[in-house]
Amino acid sequence: MADMQVDRRKVEDFLYREARLMDAHAYDDWLALWTDDALYWVPSNDDDIDPERHVSIVYERRAGLEDRIARLKSGAAYAQDPKSRLSRVVSNVEIEDGNDGELIVNATFNLTALRRHRMDIFAGRTIYKLRSDSDSFKISYKKVLLINNDEVIHNLTFLI
Amino acid sequence: MGDTRTMIDYNALVKDDRVHGRVYTDPAIFEEELDKVFSHGWVYVGHASEIPNPGDFRVTDIGRQSVIMVRDDQGQVRLLMNRCAHRANAVCQVERGNAKMFRCAYHGWTYRNNGELASVTYQDRYGASFHKEEYGLRKVPRTGSYRGFVFGSLSPVGITLEQHLGARVREQLDLFIDLSPEGELDVTAGVHKYGYHANWKFQIENGMDGYHPNIVHQSFFENVRRRTGVNLTDLGNSQSPAETRDLSNGHVMLDFRPYNQARAGRMSAIMVTSESGQAYRDALIARYGEERTKELLTARGTHLLVFPNLILIGVQIRVIRPVQVDETEVFLYPAFLKGAPHQLNVARLRGHEAFYGPAGGGATDDLEMFERNQIGLSARVDPWLLLSRGTEQQYLNTDGTIVGQMTDEVTQRGIWRHWKKVMSQAEASARRRSHRGNTVQHVRP
Numbered sequence: 247m248a249d250m251q252v253d254r255r256k257v258e259d260f261l262y263r264e265a266r267l268m269d270a271h272a273y274d275d276w277l278a279l280w281t282d283d284a285l286y287w288v289p290s291n292d293d294d295i296d297p298e299r300h301v302s303i304v305y306e307r308r309a310g311l312e313d314r315i316a317r318l319k320s321g322a323a324y325a326q327d328p329k330s331r332l333s334r335v336v337s338n339v340e341i342e343d344g345n346d347g348e349l350i351v352n353a354t355f356n357l358t359a360l361r362r363h364r365m366d367i368f369a370g371r372t373i374y375k376l377r378s379d380s381d382s383f384k385i386s387y388k389k390v391l392l393i394n395n396d397e398v399i400h401n402l403t404f405l406i
Numbered sequence: 407m408g409d410t411r412t413m414i415d416y417n418a419l420v421k422d423d424r425v426h427g428r429v430y431t432d433p434a435i436f437e438e439e440l441d442k443v444f445s446h447g448w449v450y451v452g453h454a455s456e457i458p459n460p461g462d463f464r465v466t467d468i469g470r471q472s473v474i475m476v477r478d479d480q481g482q483v484r485l486l487m488n489r490c491a492h493r494a495n496a497v498c499q500v501e502r503g504n505a506k507m508f509r510c511a512y513h514g515w516t517y518r519n520n521g522e523l524a525s526v527t528y529q530d531r532y533g534a535s536f537h538k539e540e541y542g543l544r545k546v547p548r549t550g551s552y553r554g555f556v557f558g559s560l561s562p563v564g565i566t567l568e569q570h571l572g573a574r575v576r577e578q579l580d581l582f583i584d585l586s587p588e589g590e591l592d593v594t595a596g597v598h599k600y601g602y603h604a605n606w607k608f609q610i611e612n613g614m615d616g617y618h619p620n621i622v623h624q625s626f627f628e629n630v631r632r633r634t635g636v637n638l639t640d641l642g643n644s645q646s647p648a649e650t651r652d653l654s655n656g657h658v659m660l661d662f663r664p665y666n667q668a669r670a671g672r673m674s675a676i677m678v679t680s681e682s683g684q685a686y687r688d689a690l691i692a693r694y695g696e697e698r699t700k701e702l703l704t705a706r707g708t709h710l711l712v713f714p715n716l717i718l719i720g721v722q723i724r725v726i727r728p729v730q731v732d733e734t735e736v737f738l739y740p741a742f743l744k745g746a747p748h749q750l751n752v753a754r755l756r757g758h759e760a761f762y763g764p765a766g767g768g769a770t771d772d773l774e775m776f777e778r779n780q781i782g783l784s785a786r787v788d789p790w791l792l793l794s795r796g797t798e799q800q801y802l803n804t805d806g807t808i809v810g811q812m813t814d815e816v817t818q819r820g821i822w823r824h825w826k827k828v829m830s831q832a833e834a835s836a837r838r839r840s841h842r843g844n845t846v847q848h849v850r851p
Binding site (some may be wrong): 288290291292295297298299300301302303304305306309310313314316317320322323324325327362364396397398399400401402403406 | 501594595596597598599600601602603622624625626628629632633735740748751752755756758759760763764765767770771773774775777
């Protein structure tokens with residue numbers, strides 16, 4: 247299917263760009279990738295939880311995302327002072343059609359974070375719902391399944 | 407086995423208005439804390455609602471000793487050491503679950519969920535002197551509970567749980583629990599687990615510190631102000647009517663009641679528990695009456711430390727886990743209110759997540775302060791930490807508590823006074839007596 251080939255290239259470009267923006271702490275550019283009705287979700291303790299009956303590490307709509315970014319930009323977010331140095335690889339991209347013309351995208355990531363002489367590794371899978379936006383996409387949904395979501399985590403205040 | 411007096415002079419390290427940095431950095435002091443604070447004293451273990459059904463269990467620690475909190479087939483909550491009585495294999499490998507039996511995979515010894523040894527593989531090669539009933543899973547010598555809060559002590563002797571908590575702590579626990587229109591918490595909403603590279607006491611001191619929020623959490627309060635128009639910095643400035651209180655026995659609190667009375671409704675900007683709606687309020691009044699309901703709603707937001715490892719803040723039960731002298735884990739359990747509207751409990755979760763957890767917008771900055779503390783402690787030209795705020799203005803209240811202003815260091819002084827008393831005791835040698843003679847204490851409200 248010719249269209250799917252085009253989509254794959256566009257989707258991968260989009261994911262790589264998002265990864266680069268997160269690694270660079272490019273807060274405003276990253277926030278601009280999201281739709282107004284977006285949901286950003288990092289479950290706690292398990293991948294499949296009911297967010298109304300179980301706590302999440304992150305469960306944010308647009309307003310929460312804006313608060314997160316405003317805080318990180320404020321100069322008073324001490325958990326990112328100094329900032330984490332980040333490098334992540336995004337791979338294993340799988341694309342399927344979702345509802346209302348959205349694409350459902352699965353991808354894995356491997357992220358190394360360096361802060362104050364310590365290196366931490368985070369890994370997991372991300373499920374996106376991407377909505378076409380001019381020649382690219384916007385994120386309407388992003389669920390990050392950390393393999394260590396039931397372990398002690400020291401600092402997750404950078405963007406994942 | 408006579409008493410071994412401590413070699414560390416705690417009077418020289420803890421003064422009325424300051425502490426020596428060594429209390430956060432000395433591995434020998436940390437080892438003594440594991441013995442005197444976390445083995446000899448009462449330690450919070452978990453909440454009974456985490457294990458509602460027979461066979462439900464959760465593995466946790468008392469100090470650094472692995473313990474299984476389990477509800478046995480008769481419905482009794484038990485605290486069992488997670489160690490096979492044969493050759494010390496851990497009998498439980500997962501953090502939570504349900505089990506009729508705990509089977510040691512090494513040689514197959516199998517225990518009932520009340521700890522009794524049910525079967526021994528090839529028992530015929532043990533002699534006549536071997537009695538199976540002597541080799542159950544070892545019990546935590548003393549267990550106790552108060553309205554679902556389960557505590558354990560690894561010492562068979564010592565003050566009772568009722569004496570440890572005292573009426574003042576029970577009163578505060580009641581205020582936290584009775585926000586449920588059924589008078590019960592439901593602690594089944596999972597857990598945030600975070601860690602930091604610094605001493606465990608920084609967390610208990612900071613949780614009860616009313617001086618830091620306007621500085622450390624400026625970025626959070628600024629978001630609140632932008633969203634709601636409410637500037638909450640009047641809670642934590644030096645004119646705030648909120649109070650610091652020393653309840654004795656190391657238990658201390660930030661008391662928001664005077665603030666909530668003077669500035670009714672302002673906390674609703676962050677305390678989602680107040681966005682309750684009429685249905686919730688009516689349910690509280692139906693159970694407790696008008697007066698008590700008003701008292702309960704005014705007390706929301708209280709910060710309470712139950713020495714040494716339990717903190718109640720907002721909607722959460724927080725447990726501090728000492729790992730090493732400069733390494734700490736903290737588990738945060740948001741509590742649902744049984745009988746409250748579902749949307750209220752959901753709002754409690756969302757409000758909790760915004761500030762707490764490893765990606766939250768508040769507590770993560772506290773952890774950063776603890777790590778900066780630990781770095782700063784390496785500079786020892788003047789090794790003292792000053793804790794003198796409000797020393798001259800604090801007063802002894804008629805209820806026996808020491809009370810200061812929100813930004814005073816009454817709470818830190820209360821923690822250290824008790825810490826010094828506990829640490830100055832002789833080694834907890836009584837602990838080494840027989841593992842039998844367990845006691846179970848249920849403290850009545």
